[in-house]
Amino acid sequence: MNKKLSIGIVCVLILAMLAACGSNNGSYNGNSNPATGNGGASAEQEKPVLKQLGFQRNFDPNKDPVAAFLEEKTGYKVEYETLPLENPDDKLNLLMANNEPYDIVKLSGAQYNRLAVQGALEPLDELLAQHGQNLLKETPAEFFENAKVDGQIYGIPEKHPRGFVGSALAIRQGLLDELNMQVPTTIDEFYNLLKAIKEQKGIVPLTGFESMIPEISGAFGVVTSFDVQDGKLIHRLEGPGMKEYLAFMNKLYSEGLIDPEWPVNKPETIQQKFATGKAGIMTYGWGIAPAVTEALNKNIPDSKITLITSLKGEDGQIGNWIQGGGVSWYIAIPKSSKNKEAAMKYMNMKVEPELFKELAIGEEGVHYTKESDGKMFPVLPAFNEARGNSDWFMTSTDASEFEELWMLRVRKDAVLYATFEEIQEKQLSFSKSDPTLLAPPLPVVANNLQKLNKAENDYVIKVMAGAETLDGYDKFVADWKSQGGADLLAELSAWYDESQK
Numbered sequence: 001m002n003k004k005l006s007i008g009i010v011c012v013l014i015l016a017m018l019a020a021c022g023s024n025n026g027s028y029n030g031n032s033n034p035a036t037g038n039g040g041a042s043a044e045q046e047k048p049v050l051k052q053l054g055f056q057r058n059f060d061p062n063k064d065p066v067a068a069f070l071e072e073k074t075g076y077k078v079e080y081e082t083l084p085l086e087n088p089d090d091k092l093n094l095l096m097a098n099n100e101p102y103d104i105v106k107l108s109g110a111q112y113n114r115l116a117v118q119g120a121l122e123p124l125d126e127l128l129a130q131h132g133q134n135l136l137k138e139t140p141a142e143f144f145e146n147a148k149v150d151g152q153i154y155g156i157p158e159k160h161p162r163g164f165v166g167s168a169l170a171i172r173q174g175l176l177d178e179l180n181m182q183v184p185t186t187i188d189e190f191y192n193l194l195k196a197i198k199e200q201k202g203i204v205p206l207t208g209f210e211s212m213i214p215e216i217s218g219a220f221g222v223v224t225s226f227d228v229q230d231g232k233l234i235h236r237l238e239g240p241g242m243k244e245y246l247a248f249m250n251k252l253y254s255e256g257l258i259d260p261e262w263p264v265n266k267p268e269t270i271q272q273k274f275a276t277g278k279a280g281i282m283t284y285g286w287g288i289a290p291a292v293t294e295a296l297n298k299n300i301p302d303s304k305i306t307l308i309t310s311l312k313g314e315d316g317q318i319g320n321w322i323q324g325g326g327v328s329w330y331i332a333i334p335k336s337s338k339n340k341e342a343a344m345k346y347m348n349m350k351v352e353p354e355l356f357k358e359l360a361i362g363e364e365g366v367h368y369t370k371e372s373d374g375k376m377f378p379v380l381p382a383f384n385e386a387r388g389n390s391d392w393f394m395t396s397t398d399a400s401e402f403e404e405l406w407m408l409r410v411r412k413d414a415v416l417y418a419t420f421e422e423i424q425e426k427q428l429s430f431s432k433s434d435p436t437l438l439a440p441p442l443p444v445v446a447n448n449l450q451k452l453n454k455a456e457n458d459y460v461i462k463v464m465a466g467a468e469t470l471d472g473y474d475k476f477v478a479d480w481k482s483q484g485g486a487d488l489l490a491e492l493s494a495w496y497d498e499s500q501k
Contacts, residue, residue: 047076047077047342049077049078050076050077050078050079050103050104050342050343051078051079051101051102051103052078052080052081052102052104052106052395053082053095053105054082054083054105054106054392055083055088055106055108055329055392056082056083056084056085057389057392058085059082059392061080061081061082061389061393062079064389064392065385066359066386066389066390066392067080070350070359070393073349073355074346074350074355076342076346080393089111092107092111096115096118096120096334096336099334099335100334100336101337101338102334102336103333103334103337103338103339103340104333104337104343104346104347104395105331105332105333105334106331107155107330107331107332108329108330109441110450111330112154112330112332112441113149113441113442113443113445113446113449114447115154116149116154116155116446117149117441117443117446117447120335121154121332121333121335122332122333122334122335122340123152123154124152124153124154124155124332124333125153127341127344128144128153128156128344130341130344131344131345132156132344133348134348134349134351134352135347135351135396138353138396138397138398138399139157139159139396139399140159140399143157143159143327143399143438146438146439146440147327147440147441148440148441149441149443154330154332155330156330156395156396157329157330157396158327158328158329158331158394158395158397159327159396159397159399160324160326160328161403161405161406162406163322163323163325163433164323164423165322165323165423165424165427165428165431166286166287166323166423167284167285167320167321167423168215168307168309168426168427169213169281169282169283169284169308169309170274170282170284170292170307171183171281171305171306172277172280172296172300172303172304172305172306173303173305173306174300174304175197176306178200179197179200179201181196183306183308184308184311185311185312186219186311186312186313187216187248187311187312187313188314189311190311191252191257193205193281194257194258194281195257197280197281198257201280203277203278203280204260204273204279204280205256205257205258205281206252206257206279206280206282207259207262207265207270207273207274207281207283208258208259208265209262209265209266209267209269209270210283211456211460212460213249214310214319214320214321215309215311215320216245216248216311217241217245218310218311218313218317218320219317219318220241220245220248220313220317221239221241221313221317222239222242223319223431223432224236224321224432224433224435225436225453226434226435226492227239227435228435228496231500232493233435233489233492233493233496233497235489237456237480238477246463246464246470246473247470249463249464250465250466250470253466254466258464259273259279262461262464263462263464263465263467267288270282270283271288271291272295275292275295275298275299275300277299277300281308284305284307285423286410286419286420286423287416289305289416289419290413290416292305307423309423309426309427310426310430310431318430319430319432320427321431321432322431322432322433326433326438327438331347347396350394350395350396351396353398353401356397356401356402357405359393360387360390360397360402360405360406361378361383361387361390361408362382362386362387365379366382366386367379367382367383367386367387368383376404376405376408376411377408378408380412383412391409435496436492436495438499439492439495440495442491444487444490444491445488445492447484448483448484448485448487449488451484452484452485452488456480459476
């Protein structure tokens with residue numbers, strides 16, 4: 001055979017092999033390294049460097065092990081930035097207004113609503129159809145439907161892994177023993193306990209900072225911002241229970257049964273008061289259980305925290321709020337992005353089941369173990385070091401699997417896990433989600449919800465502390481409606497009525 005012809009045939013074969021290697025459209029293979037061209041696009045198809053902006057957290061994502069893991073497995077180099085801890089919304093608005101060239105932004109519901117309505121985000125329907133097959137498969141279709149703004153998808157909904165009750169009240173068991181009293185189960189028993197703490201111990205009976213305490217407000221039929229009465233969607237300000245709850249909280253404040261510094265307290269303040277024995281009961285949640293338990297036992301050794309869960313009202317009403325289960329985040333591609341297709345391909349790779357599992361919890365035997373009953377537990381400190389911030393990097397999830405994978409984060413601390421389980425066991429059965437949980441982004445809601453929530457929160461705190469009286473309640477509600485509340489209710493009610501057909 002002619003030597004030149006032989007060389008030509010070899011070259012053709014090599015080119016054919018290279019083309020075949022690049023024909024997998026960037027899909028992930030756990031045994032390959034896309035960075036070298038063996039598991040992603042062809043080595044000749046250089047992948048652009050992407051820029052991702054995420055929610056506020058006090059860490060450098062560029063130095064996190066997850067960043068290196070994702071680059072190795074996908075072949076994409078990503079430069080990460082976080083929003084600041086102070087005034088993150090202001091910073092986000094400025095960045096978007098300046099058309100900063102981010103390729104991926106992870107947004108809260110309120111942020112997504114606002115930017116989608118303002119036209120700052122790229123419509124994703126075509127990109128998803130062309131390059132987002134995994135994203136469409138792994139996220140329930142109704143979540144994409146509810147992510148639409150004017151009929152188009154502008155953000156990939158990251159489904160929260162599961163619904164849960166997040167809160168309870170906490171008291172030292174030793175204090176109950178000293179008072180010779182039982183854990184209260186009704187609102188009247190709770191009131192009597194607060195009085196006993198004040199009169200016999202001379203400390204703050206109840207400390208907190210929140211406007212709404214579902215363990216208490218549930219006794220008056222109020223646990224979620226919106227409710228349904230007689231088939232109609234209402235805001236809690238319109239129901240009789242809200243006024244009754246405020247009257248009760250104001251009574252506690254005026255009788256010195258709750259912290260006089262309630263309006264100015266911060267989370268760390270109330271934890272310090274409880275942990276040093278200056279307050280008898282605190283508003284509590286499973287997320288802070290380890291820190292509070294550790295601090296308490298430093299100051300009052302061998303203490304045991306006992307939970308006071310949802311209290312029954314005079315008519316037997318009881319309830320709590322199921323958090324989660326909806327959409328945690330929306331992941332968008334700004335219009336200013338210069339790498340829209342690459343951004344979608346990258347995010348699509350990240351939810352392939354094998355890659356997503358390793359992103360979420362790492363390697364079995366290294367970062368987690370599996371018990372005989374199938375439950376997975378983290379290996380510490382390896383899990384925290386390697387996957388402690390993996391949620392920040394997620395741009396949607398393998399939704400069906402993440403419900404159990406997420407539990408490794410709860411099981412990484414024995415106190416955290418035990419408190420979580422106890423709160424669910426004692427309250428989940430009678431708790432409920434907000435009926436607007438799955439409402440799509442709506443323009444009036446986007447423009448008004450944040451300011452209306454702040455107005456409500458400020459008013460509730462003022463009434464609790466006696467700075468406002470309930471004589472002005474009806475006027476406040478009327479003002480709240482005139483400042484956007486009525487329009488917000490109309491828009492959500494139209495969606496709710498349609499969703500019930």
